[in-house]
Amino acid sequence: MYEAGGWVLVESAVADLPADLRWLYESDAVTLEQLAVLHGALGVTTAADLAAAVHEEQIRRVEGFDAAAEQRIAAALPSLRAHVPRLPLGRATALAAPVLDALRATPGVQWAEPTGSLRRGQDLVGDIELVAAADDPHDAIEAVMDLPHLAHTLHRSARRIYVLTERAQIGVRVPEPRVAGAAQLYLTGSAGHFGALRARARERGLSLRHDGLVGADGATFAAATETEIYDALGLPFIPPEIRHGDDEIVAAACGELPRLLAASDIRGDLHMHSTWSDGRDAIEAMVATCRALGYEYMAITDHSEHSAAIRNLTADGARRQADEIAVLRERYRDITILHGCEVDILPDGRLDFPDRVLEQFDIVLASLHERAGHSPEQLLRRYAAAMQHPLVAIITHPTNRVLPTRLGYDLDYERVFEIAVETGTILEVDGAPAHLDLDGALARRAVAAGAMLAVDSDCHAADKLERQMAFGVTMARRGWVEPRHVLNTGPLDTVRAAIAAKRAGR
Ligand code: DGT
Numbered sequence: 275m276y277e278a279g280g281w282v283l284v285e286s287a288v289a290d291l292p293a294d295l296r297w298l299y300e301s302d303a304v305t306l307e308q309l310a311v312l313h314g315a316l317g318v319t320t321a322a323d324l325a326a327a328v329h330e331e332q333i334r335r336v337e338g339f340d341a342a343a344e345q346r347i348a349a350a351l352p353s354l355r356a357h358v359p360r361l362p363l364g365r366a367t368a369l370a371a372p373v374l375d376a377l378r379a380t381p382g383v384q385w386a387e388p389t390g391s392l393r394r395g396q397d398l399v400g401d402i403e404l405v406a407a408a409d410d411p412h413d414a415i416e417a418v419m420d421l422p423h424l425a426h427t428l429h430r431s432a433r434r435i436y437v438l439t440e441r442a443q444i445g446v447r448v449p450e451p452r453v454a455g456a457a458q459l460y461l462t463g464s465a466g467h468f469g470a471l472r473a474r475a476r477e478r479g480l481s482l483r484h485d486g487l488v489g490a491d492g493a494t495f496a497a498a499t500e501t502e503i504y505d506a507l508g509l510p511f512i513p514p515e516i517r518h519g520d521d522e523i524v525a526a527a528c529g530e531l532p533r534l535l536a537a538s539d540i541r542g543d544l545h546m547h548s549t550w551s552d553g554r555d556a557i558e559a560m561v562a563t564c565r566a567l568g569y570e571y572m573a574i575t576d577h578s579e580h581s582a583a584i585r586n587l588t589a590d591g592a593r594r595q596a597d598e599i600a601v602l603r604e605r606y607r608d609i610t611i612l613h614g615c616e617v618d619i620l621p622d623g624r625l626d627f628p629d630r631v632l633e634q635f636d637i638v639l640a641s642l643h644e645r646a647g648h649s650p651e652q653l654l655r656r657y658a659a660a661m662q663h664p665l666v667a668i669i670t671h672p673t674n675r676v677l678p679t680r681l682g683y684d685l686d687y688e689r690v691f692e693i694a695v696e697t698g699t700i701l702e703v704d705g706a707p708a709h710l711d712l713d714g715a716l717a718r719r720a721v722a723a724g725a726m727l728a729v730d731s732d733c734h735a736a737d738k739l740e741r742q743m744a745f746g747v748t749m750a751r752r753g754w755v756e757p758r759h760v761l762n763t764g765p766l767d768t769v770r771a772a773i774a775a776k777r778a779g780r
Pocket of ligand 1: 321322325326351389390391392396398399400401460461462463464465468469
């Protein structure tokens with residue numbers, strides 16, 4: 275009886291730990307007592323804290339621990355979250371948004387930002403950890419406690435809080451502003467990027483720790499901003515989206531960082547849906563929001579007749595849709611409404627509208643929605659046929675993945691990019707949270723191959739146009755994409771010229 279009671283107590287204590295500590299305990303690297311000692315001595319709450327403590331050899335200095343115990347923890351860290359589903363970026367952004375809003379609205383909070391993979395714009399996010407800079411942390415912590423829909427508080431200390439929402443744990447740290455830049459830099463990572471910065475610091479006789487730079491004299495110089503640390507390492511600020519830990523530090527050191535695409539570079543959105551297919555809003559509502567976003571042009575691109583969407587556009591519907599757009603063009607003269615469609619690429623490589631229908635659209639986007647049991651070679655042939663079609667301007671979401679469950683097509687993407695260049699077909703970076711496709715890595719390869727991109731929202735509701743375009747821009751930034759690589763950073767004339775050139779076979 276007593277034993278069972280004790281077990282229940284342990285189980286509930288473990289369930290109430292911040293997630294990484296729970297998994298560290300479950301990995302058998304530490305006992306519950308050791309975890310309590312470790313937490314008490316070092317304040318660790320996440321894998322990132324543990325990684326810093328291992329790297330900076332702090333664990334072996336805690337009473338009851340030694341180098342072997344530190345090694346056991348180090349060995350457990352890489353697989354700590356192996357069994358935990360990762361959150362799609364869209365979901366993580368939506369969960370973090372109200373917390374960030376509350377923190378930013380709190381008097382005394384100088385700034386509040388996400389960290390980790392969420393700030394880097396990774397498509398799947400392991401955990402949500404936010405940083406808010408404030409001298410007095412009390413009000414910021416209270417603001418988090420006061421948020422609605424919080425299931426549970428897992429941990430609270432003077433400058434940290436971990437809460438459980440219905441879907442995920444959210445951690446908030448409130449460092450003093452004079453050191454907040456160091457915390458932000460470490461927690462943003464990536465681990466590879468931070469490791470490379472550490473190595474660069476060593477070359478300069480400095481030591482980069484999770485809480486700042488330590489000089490040869492042993493003095494830590496606190497950093498209020500990340501820029502101060504980059505500066506001390508002889509580097510410009512490196513945008514979080516490219517902190518992958520590969521070649522960004524070398525490029526930064528040589529003054530060769532690109533001027534990454536920004537949302538403000540986008541002059542129009544070339545992919546969105548209306549109630550004529552599976553969109554939630556009428557064309558006029560989409561137009562109103564695009565005008566509010568300051569776009570010069572937009573394209574309404576509903577799904578073709580046999581697409582698997584819940585509602586599709588018929589050839590006859592397309593004619594009536596054109597009439598509706600003509601009326602809206604008269605009404606709204608400050609934006610150009612392109613009449614387009616997103617046509618399915620059928621299993622035999624033909625398109626889901628005959629040419630005489632496609633010709634009537636201002637812009638045609640083609641999508642390979644349906645695998646039809648095809649091998650990568652067959653899928654590539656279907657793409658090739660679509661890209662060789664003079665009426666196809668853009669290939670949408672080229673890998674056709676669905677996050678977080680369906681992987682993208684396993685294609686020879688170098689060949690896809692080559693055909694896109696040969697045929698003058700634009701490849702899309704699609705900002706729909708389930709797609710985020712091309713992702714950063716593929717976008718970078720596409721640009722390196724000479725392909726032109728379009729960054730679009732693929733939006734199905736007016737109130738998501740801005741947010742989904744922002745995701746598209748984030749993906750492009752992760753791929754080092756510059757404004758000059760993106761068709762819809764240009765004026766309407768450039769877009770029309772690209773479509774016309776393709777149609778003319780130029
Ligand atoms: P995630 O959460 O798995 O999507 O990826 P991150 O990058 O957000 O990683 P997370 O939450 O484990 O740790 C936050 C940051 O801590 C990470 O981006 C960089 C920093 N860090 C530096 N070195 C290490 C390390 O060896 N391991 C871990 N886990 N984090 C490290």
